[in-house]
Amino acid sequence: MDHPPDRPNEIKTHEIGRRTYIVADVDPLDVDGVRTVAVGTALWLVAFVLLLPFAGRLADTDRVWWLWTCLAGFGLGVIGWDYCRRRRNRRHEREAERRRRPQAPASG
Secondary structure (H helix, E strand, C coil): CCCCCCCCCCCCEEEECCEEEECCCCCCCCCCCHHHHHHHHHHHHHHHHHHHHHHHHHHHCCCCHHHHHHHHHHHHHHHHHHHHHHHHHHHHHHHHHHHHCCCCCCCC
8 A cells, every 4th residue: 555655654543542553554355245255155065065975964963953054054145145246246336437427526
């Protein structure tokens, strides 16, 4: 991240109560959450597939709910992934529209 020319090495801080925190000068990794939700959804699916061969043993020990939990996690993950993807696409469309529209001069 580039610093303004008048303050090249300014350290950003944030005060909460009697404590002062230094704010790191880094960009966030996943702003829209699409990749994060997709990875989580895939992990639920992998867990479901890995537990399938043990369905009989899970039934014997009254733990079939593990399979259903994985399936529910996958289903909810698909819904969450679609939601995040649509939100990201709407945000990109709004930003593109804002760039295409000329800015009106401020009247005073």
